[in-house]
Amino acid sequence: MDTIDSIFTRHSYRGRYTDQAVPYEHLETIMQAGLAAPSGCNKQTVSLIAVDDPELLARLHTVIDPDVAESAPAMIFVLSRPIKAYRDRCFAVQDYGAAIENMLLAIHALGYASCWYEGHITDDDRICDKLAEILGVPNELDLVCLLPVGVAAELPKAPQKADFNERAWFNGYGKQS
Amino acid sequence: MDTIDSIFTRHSYRGRYTDQAVPYEHLETIMQAGLAAPSGCNKQTVSLIAVDDPELLARLHTVIDPDVAESAPAMIFVLSRPIKAYRDRCFAVQDYGAAIENMLLAIHALGYASCWYEGHITDDDRICDKLAEILGVPNELDLVCLLPVGVAAELPKAPQKADFNERAWFNGYGKQS
Numbered sequence: 001m002d003t004i005d006s007i008f009t010r011h012s013y014r015g016r017y018t019d020q021a022v023p024y025e026h027l028e029t030i031m032q033a034g035l036a037a038p039s040g041c042n043k044q045t046v047s048l049i050a051v052d053d054p055e056l057l058a059r060l061h062t063v064i065d066p067d068v069a070e071s072a073p074a075m076i077f078v079l080s081r082p083i084k085a086y087r088d089r090c091f092a093v094q095d096y097g098a099a100i101e102n103m104l105l106a107i108h109a110l111g112y113a114s115c116w117y118e119g120h121i122t123d124d125d126r127i128c129d130k131l132a133e134i135l136g137v138p139n140e141l142d143l144v145c146l147l148p149v150g151v152a153a154e155l156p157k158a159p160q161k162a163d164f165n166e167r168a169w170f171n172g173y174g175k176q177s
Numbered sequence: 178m179d180t181i182d183s184i185f186t187r188h189s190y191r192g193r194y195t196d197q198a199v200p201y202e203h204l205e206t207i208m209q210a211g212l213a214a215p216s217g218c219n220k221q222t223v224s225l226i227a228v229d230d231p232e233l234l235a236r237l238h239t240v241i242d243p244d245v246a247e248s249a250p251a252m253i254f255v256l257s258r259p260i261k262a263y264r265d266r267c268f269a270v271q272d273y274g275a276a277i278e279n280m281l282l283a284i285h286a287l288g289y290a291s292c293w294y295e296g297h298i299t300d301d302d303r304i305c306d307k308l309a310e311i312l313g314v315p316n317e318l319d320l321v322c323l324l325p326v327g328v329a330a331e332l333p334k335a336p337q338k339a340d341f342n343e344r345a346w347f348n349g350y351g352k353q354s
């Protein structure tokens with residue numbers, strides 16, 4: 001799929017998934033895509049765990065409350081190491097933002113759907129910590145996001161967005177070309 | 178250019194640019210790509226300014242110290258509105274991380290090079306605020322990043338990265354498939 005087309009046709013998907021499995025090679029490519037994103041001072045603060053083992057998926061779903069993406073045959077968990085890139089500057093959030101976007105595009109280009117679940121698992125009830133414990137993630141890494149991966153059983157809906165002219169300008173703030 | 182290929186062949190470019198202009202349509206497509214990124218709770222916290230006016234570019238370069246991307250015929254400035262998506266949660270950094278990655282991929286797919294300049298302009302000397310003033314950016318928006326856009330005059334170098342097996346696993350932390 002063409003890059004620009006992927007970018008414009010990717011949408012967050014919160015519907016049901018078919019039971020079609022995601023081959024190992026695709027999960028590997030998606031994770032490679034995530035790791036290919038740039039990182040502040042090349043600190044490579046992102047690491048990833050793909051899960052497609054049905055028993056492990058079922059165990060993970062027991063701590064996601066309310067549950068999401070129950071029917072997805074695979075999920076990728078994003079781990080972040082919140083270290084300083086230099087002096088007091090940490091770019092770990094930017095790093096995983098870029099890595100996640102790369103993975104969302106790769107997932108879409110390979111014919112799958114996904115959604116960036118971050119707030120739901122990193123709120124005060126700290127679902128992320130329970131997921132991290134099940135996955136054996138060391139304390140120095142934060143589990144910050146889960147991405148389901150699977151074939152959409154329904155049509156994704158594009159969100160309403162502000163017009164281009166309200167968010168992008170040329171040669172000065174608010175200036176149309 | 179194929180999506181997966183774009184993701185794997187994009188590299189940060191810090192070299193010289195040729196004087197080939199970037200057409201308006203390409204700058205528009207690149208910014209559309211940025212705005213097509215998802216945002217936490219669809220808050221659309223990112224806005225953008227493309228600059229290709231040579232006099233304005235020259236004025237902006239006078240406040241970038243030390244200067245970067247002096248020869249780039251265009252630059253895109255990323256503005257972020259650091260608002261709460263819900264309760265105390267703000268996803269503005271994630272939002273612009275994803276938007277910037279989309280733009281870096283679109284820039285690469287269209288045959289140009291770029292680099293994510295954030296730390297350099299947002300350090301204690303607050304170059305970002307001087308750039309924002311020149312561009313007429315309102316106070317409630319933070320100028321967080323500049324992306325040069327142009328044709329590379331030299332070959333980009335890929336950074337050294339850790340092996341896949343050191344950063345990505347299957348069905349548990351540290352587990353190879």
